[in-house]
Amino acid sequence: MNGQIIGLKTIVRREVTRLIRIWRQTILPPIITSTLYFLIFGNFIGDRIGDIENTSYLSFMVPGLILMTVITNSFTNVSSTVFGAKFQKSLEELLVSPLKNTTILTGYILSGVIRGCMTGLMVSIVSLFFAPIHIYSYAISIISMLLTSILFSLAGFINALYAKSFDDISILPTFILTPLTYLGGVFYSVSLLPPLWQQISYFNPVLYLINLFRYGFIGISDINTSYSLIILTIFTALFWVLSLHLLKKGFAGYRT
Amino acid sequence: MSNAIEIKDLKKTYPNNINALKGISLNIQNNDFYGLLGPNGAGKSTTISIIVSLVKKSSGQVIINGQDIDLDHSAAKQHIGIVPQEFNFNIFEPCQQIIINQAGYYGVERHIAEQRCDQLLSEVGLMDKKHLPAGSLSGGLKRRLMIARALIHQPSILILDEPTAGVDISLRRQMWQILKEKNQNGLTIILTTHYLEEAEQLCENIGIINHGQLIENTSKTGLLAQLNMESYLLFCDPIESFPQQSPFSIQQITNNKLEATLNSNQSISELIHYLTQHQITIHRIQNKVNRLEELFVNLTEGAPI
Numbered sequence: 250m251n252g253q254i255i256g257l258k259t260i261v262r263r264e265v266t267r268l269i270r271i272w273r274q275t276i277l278p279p280i281i282t283s284t285l286y287f288l289i290f291g292n293f294i295g296d297r298i299g300d301i302e303n304t305s306y307l308s309f310m311v312p313g314l315i316l317m318t319v320i321t322n323s324f325t326n327v328s329s330t331v332f333g334a335k336f337q338k339s340l341e342e343l344l345v346s347p348l349k350n351t352t353i354l355t356g357y358i359l360s361g362v363i364r365g366c367m368t369g370l371m372v373s374i375v376s377l378f379f380a381p382i383h384i385y386s387y388a389i390s391i392i393s394m395l396l397t398s399i400l401f402s403l404a405g406f407i408n409a410l411y412a413k414s415f416d417d418i419s420i421l422p423t424f425i426l427t428p429l430t431y432l433g434g435v436f437y438s439v440s441l442l443p444p445l446w447q448q449i450s451y452f453n454p455v456l457y458l459i460n461l462f463r464y465g466f467i468g469i470s471d472i473n474t475s476y477s478l479i480i481l482t483i484f485t486a487l488f489w490v491l492s493l494h495l496l497k498k499g500f501a502g503y504r505t
Numbered sequence: 506m507s508n509a510i511e512i513k514d515l516k517k518t519y520p521n522n523i524n525a526l527k528g529i530s531l532n533i534q535n536n537d538f539y540g541l542l543g544p545n546g547a548g549k550s551t552t553i554s555i556i557v558s559l560v561k562k563s564s565g566q567v568i569i570n571g572q573d574i575d576l577d578h579s580a581a582k583q584h585i586g587i588v589p590q591e592f593n594f595n596i597f598e599p600c601q602q603i604i605i606n607q608a609g610y611y612g613v614e615r616h617i618a619e620q621r622c623d624q625l626l627s628e629v630g631l632m633d634k635k636h637l638p639a640g641s642l643s644g645g646l647k648r649r650l651m652i653a654r655a656l657i658h659q660p661s662i663l664i665l666d667e668p669t670a671g672v673d674i675s676l677r678r679q680m681w682q683i684l685k686e687k688n689q690n691g692l693t694i695i696l697t698t699h700y701l702e703e704a705e706q707l708c709e710n711i712g713i714i715n716h717g718q719l720i721e722n723t724s725k726t727g728l729l730a731q732l733n734m735e736s737y738l739l740f741c742d743p744i745e746s747f748p749q750q751s752p753f754s755i756q757q758i759t760n761n762k763l764e765a766t767l768n769s770n771q772s773i774s775e776l777i778h779y780l781t782q783h784q785i786t787i788h789r790i791q792n793k794v795n796r797l798e799e800l801f802v803n804l805t806e807g808a809p810i
Contacts (some may be wrong), residue, residue: 252583252612259609263602276539338593345557345587346610347579504561 256348260356264330275326276368281464283372286314287361287379290436301438305442307380311373312466313435313459316397318348318372320430322454323365323398324422327357327405332418335409344503350496354358354406354489361402362395370392382466383457387388389465397458401426403488410492429455434463439471454484461478508568509535509662509693510548510556515565517551517717519571525551527717528565532708535661538688540708540725544805549697549715550590556618557587570661583611586655590666590807592647594654595638603639609711611658618657625653629683645676662693669700675708681707701798705729710763715805730802736793737773739763740784753779763792 259494268275291307298306336338343353376382384390439447450456461477464470466467470477499505510533517526526548533539543549556567566796567574569581590702594603601622610616626632629649634642639650648668655663665684667678679698688694698704704711704810705724711728713721721728731792743760753776763785765776777787 255612255614259606259615262609263598263606266602334595337595338589340593341559341589341593341594343610344559344608345582345585346607347582347612348610349579461731499561503559 250331250347251351252347257352257356257359264326264357265363267330268326268360268367275322275364276371279322279368280375283314283318283331283375286310288378290441291379291455301441304467304469308467309438309463309469310436311382311464312377313379314395314458315369315372315376316462317430317435319365319369319394319398320401320426320458322368323361323401323421324405324408324426326364327361328409328412328418328421329358329405330360330407330408332412332415335412335503336415338351341343349384350493354492354496357406358402362398363404365398365402366394369398382423384449384466385468386465390462391465393458393462393465393478393481395489396478396485397462398459400488403485403492407488407495408490409453410495411496413501429453432456434459434471438469445465454480457481506533507535507571509537509570510695511566511568512552512556513553513566513568515552515567516553516563517548517560518563518759525717526555526562526565528717529714529717531694531712532665532723535693536682536688536691537693538707538709539693540704540711541695541714542701542704542711542801543697543714547805548717549667549714553587553664553695553697556664557582583658584661586658586660586663588648588651588655588663588665588668590670593649594639597635597638599797600626600639600642600650600653603650604657607654608657613658615763621657621659622653623725624769625656628654630679639640645672648672648676648679654681656687660692662695664695666697667699668696669698669703675704676809684725701801713801713804731800733768734768736764736766737776737787739765739780739787739791740791741780742788742791743788744785747782751779 287307287310291310295306295310301309331340334343358493365474373382404421404426408418412418432450433453434450439450439456442450457472457477458470458478459471461481462479464474497504510531512529512531514531515526516524516561519525529548529552541549541552549558555562556569558572558574567581570801572583574580574581578780584742598606605615605618608621609615623632623635626635628731629652631642631646631653634646639647641758642650652665652668663684676714681703684694684696688707688717694707696704696708708725710724711721712719738758739762740747741761741763744757744763753771756764758764763780765774767773773790
């Protein structure tokens with residue numbers, strides 16, 4: 250077998266082993282959080298909100314919550330594991346090896362995608378207890394979930410390479426990722442917002458991801474699906490190129 | 506004999522404008538046990554980091570077993586095993602896992618890696634610790650783990666960056682034995698160390714780096730031949746009168762201890778004879794410092810040899 254493939258399998262295997270070993274930190278929390286969201290926003294408050302575009306509020310919210318879980322977990326997985334490796338210097342094991350930059354990057358991104366999609370799937374299963382799921386388009390649902398997890402795994406990777414302390418790892422999710430996600434239409438349709446806020450929302454890239462996934466899930470979207478797919482693909486490609494550039498040109502004391 | 510590593514006019518200026526390397530050229534032959542010495546900040550670790558691609562060179566050429574790192578660094582790195590100065594493994598992973606993962610990064614199939622791992626763990630005396638997290642090992646055992654990890658893909662060149670730092674003398678000597686055996690079996694070893702006794706014990710050839718320049722690159726015997734003075738501590742009966750004028754350079758340290766420095770024309774028997782004539786009876790003679798250490802200090806501090 251090709252050495253790069255063996256190396257790639259080794260990185261993914263190591264990361265998945267870690268993910269499963271610390272399942273109480275990686276897999277359990279999103280299940281608990283999403284259950285609470287379904288209970289509070291779906292059952293207790295959702296009944297008072299009524300339908301959105303002829304869909305119950307709970308059904309409308311399910312894809313948003315699933316994708317929010319994918320975004321958060323893909324990002325966190327890669328940013329924490331890469332920064333942890335940088336902090337402990339175990340990243341050097343990979344950097345001194347014959348593995349190519351594309352192999353190293355693919356390994357970490359795959360591990361992020363696995364965690365993102367695994368937790369997304371868990372939340373989907375939990376949602377079945379609260380609302381029936383009739384997937385409108387499997388292809389769009391799967392593509393958008395995969396692309397989203399790749400994009401945010403890449404974002405986590407870039408964040409980890411730039412980060413100099415554990416604080417730097419938490420700044421981006423706390424002050425940028427979470428607001429963008431919550432304001433990206435997880436819990437509401439932008440068509441319900443006043444015109445000004447609708448216009449502002451269109452600058453939020455997460456809005457396009459959530460609407461694309463929601464379209465695949467329940468066939469409802471505030472944004473043109475093709476447009477969302479193009480935006481998602483362009484951002485993913487840009488982040489991929491930037492990640493490879495950082496690995497090649499050097500980062501935080503390595504390869505500078 | 507072919508070269509394991511060829512370095513030509515290697516220069517490195519860091520982004521903060523520190524000139525770490527100012528044009529180093531050296532060849533290290535296959536199966537050599539090469540010592541790269543120098544004071545802190547001399548450029549040893551920078552040189553090694555460039556070889557293994559942790560640091561980018563500013564200019565110059567590095568060729569590893571005939572492969573230029575600029576043309577195909579991945580292929581060149583396949584030949585190298587590295588034991589870095591600082592511990593650089595995941596402390597939560599078991600020892601066995603760390604070694605097997607390392608094998609995977611070098612393209613070794615898992616079932617082969619598992620067999621080799623057990624053999625290497627036995628060789629370095631860590632077999633009973635293979636399932637323990639690396640973080641639970643003592644400093645010396647962590648060093649051994651890094652040696653086993655560096656050897657798992659059967660490299661032809663092993664680079665050790667201060668491998669025995671902080672290791673007690675007993676463990677250090679055990680590690681020396683392991684390294685000697687590996688070198689006898691054909692492994693090229695490059696060692697940086699602050700323990701000059703270690704270099705004197707192990708290395709066949711020695712390079713000394715100072716202020717980013719290679720100021721010496723020769724065989725150990727050739728290097729030691731440059732040394733034309735040697736110092737001794739002499740333990741004697743309490744001294745009643747000490748000769749003021751002497752053909753030897755002698756200093757009285759205490760009432761019953763002298764320090765004498767002999768040049769290459771003077772012998773220890775002449776010294777003892779001279780002291781006996783002056784009613785000073787010597788009980789014991791001790792070589793004052795490690796010879797290489799003395800030479801190293803002279804070279805790096807610019808003093809005449």
